[in-house]
Amino acid sequence: MDETFGPEYVRPQQSDCSRCGCCTAALCEKGRNSLLRCQGHVDDGHRETVYGCPCSAETTKHTASWRMAQVRVTRTARELPLVAEAEALLRALAAGGTAEDPEGAFPQLKLRGLGQIVHGLPAITPLGHTYLAAKEDVRAATAVRVVDVDRKARTVRVEVAAWRPDEPVTVLMDQITTDSGLDVDSLPGRWLTVDANCHAPDADRLVLTGFRASAPLPAGWMGVDGGEAQ
Template sequence: MRETFGPEYVRPAQIECPDCSCCSRDLCVRGRSSLRRCEGHTSDEAQRTVHGCPCSAETTKDTAAWRLAAVRVVRMAREQRLPEHAEALLTALVEVRPPGGEPLPNVVVQQFAALKSRRLAEHVDGVPAASELGRLYLRARHDTWTATDVQVVDVDVKARTAKVECPAWKHGLVTVLLDQLLGESGLELDGLSGQWVTVDANLEARTEDLVLVGFRRTTPTVPQWMRIGADGDE
């Protein structure tokens, strides 16, 4: 009898992610660069399993979710400050953590809950503490923000990110969300690479803490020595 069907297809086993226990390596690669995170790139039945994967979480630096959260927190610090009592509590959670097992005084329980809902505070081993985003908020409050020109040098449409060069910053290239850049500046995707834009930046920040906000169109100021001979009249 002639077999009418080919060999049974067996899907190749996927390589497990070395950084989590819930996803494949390829899924986490996609999740890190996507605002949909890992759960947005898998089947409906698998979403519960990968929900909260640390590889794409906003608590993990350099993920797309972290970049979006950082922009949100910086805007909050600059434009919509926390009430003074909430900011004081957040500062206290950074400087002095309550001993393990000691509850917060009743008067600040609700304040802590409000900070936690904004993801500025968290429990670490059962102890109230400022989260990384909370610490970023406080740094943004005290950082000096400067308008500076940056140039788009690379656009990754698939990852929805862009690399910009910031001459005024000692560490050079910065990765930003492509949708933030386009939405704030009003520029089009076509011809974006090579464009100059003005941003507000905390130029004294450490490498992982630099945040660019307020993208807007600009014409860079060209130094006099670079203009010599360019127009044929000098």
Template sequence: MDESFGPEYVRPAQKDCPRCACCTVDLCDRGRDSIMQCAGLTPAEHKGTVRGCPCSAVTTPRTAAWRAAQVRVTLLARELPVSEQAEDVLRALADSREVDTDDGGLLPQLTARGLAELQGLRPVITELGRTYLAARGDVRSRAVVEVVDVDRRARTARVTVAAWRPDEPVTVLLDQITSDTGLDADMLPGRLLEAEANTEAPTADRLVLTGLRAGGDGRTGARQ
């Protein structure tokens, strides 16, 4: 006799993401806000399908992975730059000049850091490479930063930078702030911080904050 244990549960199908051909809407919504990207939030058997999803990629502006990469490359440029010879190669690529691919390992030094890549057999600079070169030339100085608000779901915070554009909030990864300052997310709204910033940046996407730290008692009167 067959035993019946009730109706079989079938998980409802999830909607495909309209912005890519590899993920569901839910996965891309989560991947966009995670430095792990879509592939890092996917079971092992499906990672190959979603790896490189543009909705969460390092190369897609304003994803969590992109924001983290801007900080990483800026710190690389300021604190642990590539060799002068490798930087000369990178500048040549930025100027669309031909470079010697048999260069004694300089190109691998750049590609390993995501500053250059091969398109076919031709080396080209990446957007991260351009960020690196900009960071090498930027004037960076300490600046007062005020946390306007925090989005726990997206793991971001909106901040204003007085020395840049005090009335234009910019988005920063929440985990960067809490990691740098040691402050809990609940303590951040209305908090005054200090950071190193390229205050001559032309746009919010080019403004990169590093070395965040709490300053004084850190509170503003308006948002206490």
């Protein structure tokens, strides 16, 4: 009898991620560059398995969710800060030692990712330190130039004029397009204005918020011909 069906297709086996043990390498690469994280790129049957994967978590530096968390917490600190009791508790936790919580403010810190329980005791998280830094840092408008766009990773490298203009920093592509309303195709080489903590000691502490189209730049300024910023 002649075979009426073609050869059976078998999907190639994907290699496991060497960092987490819960995902494939391909899934973690996608999750690392996505605000949906790994759990947002699997079906319902696998969501619980990959939930909380460290490769895409907001607690892991340089993931998309980490970058967005820095922006979110910085904006919260400046625009919608904690109530006084919760902020006082956060500062006490940052100082170390035992922190009293007579007002029961810790659940608010935990809900916002600023506090956690460590060995049965309240403690501050890295995002909690980001919040306090945002409250204390001087933030001001500065010019930035888009160096290039990585569409696959959905990131953009920019040079920050008032920080270290020769050291590009990475930001989320979607953050820039959402803030500014600009099309991604128009970004390479373009000058923008952004709010930044330009005294940050390194790129991981530098947080850029409020991307917007730049006002016209003076002729000759850092190689600009003058007129409208491009």
